[in-house]
Amino acid sequence: MTENRVDPTVAGLFLVAFITLIFGFLGVSLYSANEIFGAIPAAGLATLVGIMFIVLTVSAIRCGNAFAAALFAFVAISLLAVSSSFGTSAFVFILLGIMYIVFALVALIIGAPKLLMILLFLVGLLYIFVGAFVYDGGDTFALLFGVFGILSGVVALYLGFALSTQKLPVF
Secondary structure (H helix, E strand, C coil): CCCCCCCCHHHHHHHHHHHHHHHHHHHHHHHHCCCCCCCCCHHHHHHHHHHHHHHHHHHHHHHCCHHHHHHHHHHHHHHHHHHCHHHHCHHHHHHHHHHHHHHHHHHHHHCCCHHHHHHHHHHHHHHHHHHHHHHHCCHHHHHHHHHHHHHHHHHHHHHHHHHHHCCCCCC
């Protein structure tokens, strides 16, 4: 009996798009003092998506995709840390952002698509600016983490659609 194993990369990209867009819109709403997105239960969504990334990590391990397994495990850890009491620490956010940038460099070294490297870099900046917002509380940092959240969500959506349809160019 043969086993087909579906690579979870596309599902992971769509989940990244979902959660980064949520945090991006949250940052923009904090900047504009608009309460449209203020009622988003961000911590609860981060927990749910973190658990989904644990499932994707197991799937990536079963497929033999070591980089995706490591990255998905880190995404799960970062989302669960954000949704716990650690999520109130600016240091934790900034450290997680630096780790995403390290993953971007690893993606460059292993020859992953450049868009994945850009996505990881954008997510790293998102976390760094969330940490700066937690530390300072300024409107500028809210706007910056909102913009980088939306940018990373758009890049993740594009990359997810490009990989799933194989009709769009992957850079």
